[in-house]
Amino acid sequence: MTVTAAARLRDAIASLKETSDRLSRLSQRSYQNPYTAVDWPESVDPETEWFSSPELLSLYGTPVWDTLDERARCRLAFHEAANFYSLNIHGEKGLMQGLAARLYRRDLADVADYLHHFLDEENKHSIFFGGFCTRYARVYPTKQVSFEVKRPRDVEDFLFFARVMVFEEIVDRYNWWQGRDERLHPVARFINNNHHFEEARHLIFGRRLVEAMWQACAPAWDDELIEDVREHLTQFLVTSWREYYNPAVYADAGLADPYDLAEQAWAAPAQREHRRRTSTKLLGYLTSTGILVKEPVDAF
Amino acid sequence: MHSEPEIRQALREWILGKARDLDPAALTDTTPLFERRYLRSLHVPELLLLLERLRGEPIDVEDLGAGDFRDIDTLLAKFGPARAAS
Numbered sequence: 001m002t003v004t005a006a007a008r009l010r011d012a013i014a015s016l017k018e019t020s021d022r023l024s025r026l027s028q029r030s031y032q033n034p035y036t037a038v039d040w041p042e043s044v045d046p047e048t049e050w051f052s053s054p055e056l057l058s059l060y061g062t063p064v065w066d067t068l069d070e071r072a073r074c075r076l077a078f079h080e081a082a083n084f085y086s087l088n089i090h091g092e093k094g095l096m097q098g099l100a101a102r103l104y105r106r107d108l109a110d111v112a113d114y115l116h117h118f119l120d121e122e123n124k125h126s127i128f129f130g131g132f133c134t135r136y137a138r139v140y141p142t143k144q145v146s147f148e149v150k151r152p153r154d155v156e157d158f159l160f161f162a163r164v165m166v167f168e169e170i171v172d173r174y175n176w177w178q179g180r181d182e183r184l185h186p187v188a189r190f191i192n193n194n195h196h197f198e199e200a201r202h203l204i205f206g207r208r209l210v211e212a213m214w215q216a217c218a219p220a221w222d223d224e225l226i227e228d229v230r231e232h233l234t235q236f237l238v239t240s241w242r243e244y245y246n247p248a249v250y251a252d253a254g255l256a257d258p259y260d261l262a263e264q265a266w267a268a269p270a271q272r273e274h275r276r277r278t279s280t281k282l283l284g285y286l287t288s289t290g291i292l293v294k295e296p297v298d299a300f
Numbered sequence: 301m302h303s304e305p306e307i308r309q310a311l312r313e314w315i316l317g318k319a320r321d322l323d324p325a326a327l328t329d330t331t332p333l334f335e336r337r338y339l340r341s342l343h344v345p346e347l348l349l350l351l352e353r354l355r356g357e358p359i360d361v362e363d364l365g366a367g368d369f370r371d372i373d374t375l376l377a378k379f380g381p382a383r384a385a386s
Binding site for chain 1: 334342343344348349356358362
């Protein structure tokens with residue numbers, strides 16, 4: 001990174017201090033104990049109690065949806081809830097690793113207090129997600145395997161916080177909807193609502209930080225590097241969405257041909273429209289800031 | 301379960317769909333896919349889904365590394381039908 005770019009980045013981080021101090025105060029006020037916040041029932045009934053909103057399920061609006069009776073839809077909603085919580089666990093693992101690695105780094109010292117809250121809150125979210133999966137279902141493994149080439153630090157920083165933001169923006173649309181859905185089991189509503197409440201702060205921080213980093217760093221990057229960054233984020237969006245269509249979930253829900261079902265669901269017009277609609281706010285942000293210049297067509 | 305030639309062909313088509321700058325004539329069974337950056341690690345989840353579908357059973361991802369995805373030959377040896385049957 002050039003001296004000018006380093007100075008711009010330092011100024012950009014410094015400009016976030018007021019925001020991060022305010023968010024830190026809010027985090028202190030809503031500090032919670034994840035071991036007492038939820039009243040976990042002894043058991044749940046996956047075939048009569050709803051754990052996901054049907055409209056958000058990966059088969060909703062596809063030909064197979066019409067062939068499922070109420071119990072089968074409910075069962076699918078239960079396993080998709082466990083999958084949603086699992087992908088949150090894996091996303092937050094990567095997030096916690098990245099946050100821990102950046103704690104008290106000199107150029108990020110102005111936001112260190114908030115990084116502590118960010119890290120603490122992500123760990124607590126994973127306790128809730130893991131609490132559900134290990135009590136009633138299972139933690140689905142992720143298919144994300146990282147062996148990326150090492151990039152310059154400013155590029156790694158930008159991509160890390162941009163990936164976090166992309167992941168959290170999508171998840172938050174589900175949390176927002178499901179936290180308000182009165183059809184859902186109280187535990188599912190709590191997990192979604194609580195996550196949305198806390199993610200609201202993370203999203204404010206993420207949007208401001210990612211834009212500040214882009215404005216500070218991108219002018220010093222050549223065209224090839226900028227194209228590489230854009231391709232990386234585009235593929236990350238595709239990969240993030242793809243994890244919502246999990247063949248292991250369909251198998252657990254008792255559905256036949258789970259791999260073909262995942263392909264059909266991914267390609268179904270209603271699901272493509274669902275992904276596009278859910279990503280609208282995120283895409284608006286990424287294009288208005290100039291981070292992306294075209295729609296990631298492979299995701300839709 | 302698909303045969304080895306079918307898996308090879310499906311892999312070729314998928315790789316060429318992702319690596320749009322890659323000349324089909326230049327893609328051999330030993331072309332280093334990630335080393336030459338035709339693919340990136342973010343493509344792995346989709347690639348694993350394809351391999352699972354082709355071989356008809358799940359793949360345990362916990363201990364996988366870059367060397368398991370080097371080229372088409374490596375993918376076949378690691379995740380192909382012979383391995384699935386063993």
